[in-house]
Amino acid sequence: MPKDGLTIDDLRSALAQRKFAPAYLFHGEEGFLAEEATDLIIRTALSAEQQGFNLDVLYGSDADARDIISHASSFPMVAERRVVVVREVDKLVNKELLSSYLEQPSASTCLILHSTKPDFRKKPYATAKRTATVIRFEPIRDNQITGWINARVKQQGRQIDLEAAKILAAYAGTSLREIQNELDKLYSFAGEKTTISSDDIRAVVGVSRDFNIFELQNAIGAKNLSRSTEILSRMLDGGESPVFIIVMLTRFFTTLWKLSDFRRRGTTDLAGAVGVNPHFIKDYVAALGNFPASELEHSFEVLATADEQLKSTSLDPFQIMQNMILYLMKQRELALT
Structure with a gap:
């Protein structure tokens, strides 16, 4: 039939x-x-x-x-x-x-x-x-990846905690084949453990507990320049790709932009509206309080400029990224000078 x-x-x-x-x-x-x-x-x-x-x-x-x-x-x-x-x-x-x-x-x-x-x-x-x-068979959307990882791990007879799934989603991207490759490595590393933890992810994928893209997002969201600079420096010293950092920060600011729009409309389920796990929505709401609409819009220009400089100039990547952080943090102050 x-x-x-x-x-x-x-x-x-x-x-x-x-x-x-x-x-x-x-x-x-x-x-x-x-x-x-x-x-x-x-x-x-x-x-x-x-x-x-x-x-x-x-x-x-x-x-x-x-x-x-x-x-x-x-x-x-x-x-x-x-x-x-x-x-x-x-x-x-x-x-x-x-x-x-x-x-x-x-x-x-x-x-x-x-x-x-x-x-x-x-x-x-x-x-x-x-x-x-x-x-x-259509590609999984960005905001569905964490849920897909959870379901996938459960289907394969294990569990994965929320932070671990989020870290894996960020570093493996939307390629389901790549995610499964990383899961296979994790299963081998974890041995008989039935639950995959964030520590397991960090050990296998090579993500630092204190100096990773999520901590950088939180520091930028809080407009903490010294902390943002420290995390960025440690990530780059550890071999993290500057382009990857820009891609993830662009996603971060895109989520803030959507969040701003849905709040203005009076949407109650903000987490569902912007595709963020409810456990993390409070972090985005807090960050949104530090970035008015004009700064959110300008942030995309800052990120795009840094991306273009990385790909088309011989400038020091570390300096490009440092300047990017500075402009994201100090937009109001720099606009007055």
């Missing part, structure tokens, strides 16, 4: 009951989750021994639709079904030929098509939408 708009959780539930679809279309830009879904189907459908005779992986860039149909139409050998995976189906020159197979796919085959940006007005995507199980 064709199904559209399903999630990977729906897929897990179906596979747990050994309910397979004869054809799947996985699309979207989050390739890591699409690969995981594919691996889950393969592992559930075929044992390691069966995969040698019943698993075909092809690439649209060098495959032919007729060959794909031939593989998918073949009967499994000493197994209930076979699995045919087609990566980069968008690059398949004669992909429209797959439509005839998708109209009546083999019940003993799982055909899995991977597409980044399918055009559902055209074949074979229009056909797949009617006859296959379609799952969209």
Whole structure:
């Protein structure tokens, strides 16, 4: 039965009951989750021994639709079904030929098509939408990363505390593949421990307890120039990327800007509105009290100038960053001189 708009959780539930679809279309830009879904189907459908005779992986860039149909139409050998995976189906020159197979796919085959940006007005995507199980994999947004990490760690049989998840999200970014790589390192480091702590993150990722991006954000939010300068210096001495610092501070000021707007509108759930964990919203509210709207707006200019100088001049990066902190801290005083 064709199904559209399903999630990977729906897929897990179906596979747990050994309910397979004869054809799947996985699309979207989050390739890591699409690969995981594919691996889950393969592992559930075929044992390691069966995969040698019943698993075909092809690439649209060098495959032919007729060959794909031939593989998918073949009967499994000493197994209930076979699995045919087609990566980069968008690059398949004669992909429209797959439509005839998708109209009546083999019940003993799982055909899995991977597409980044399918055009559902055209074949074979229009056909797949009617006859296959379609799952969209889109990148996780910045404000969803911490929650995704929590759910991921729980799914893998462990727990992670809130600060640890926040630190990992900041340093691994939005790449789910990179996050999972770091989690694998953490599990190895933690051994039999069931809860991942912020100390574990710091040990594995190399983040200092007192001199990290979150402490820098708090010091800037409090307009504490000496503390901000000290943290910045320690971070740069420890090898932290100046560009990373600017990216994170830009996120910080973007959140303050959104917070200012939602407060003006009288929004009550500020944490939910700006995508910040409720545990940390008080820090942002306190920082907002030190930055009126004019300074918030100018902060983006300061950050953009520092970023441009780092990328296009031979100026000392440490001096560029020091000046950036000074201008963020002392906007009012500098404007009067």
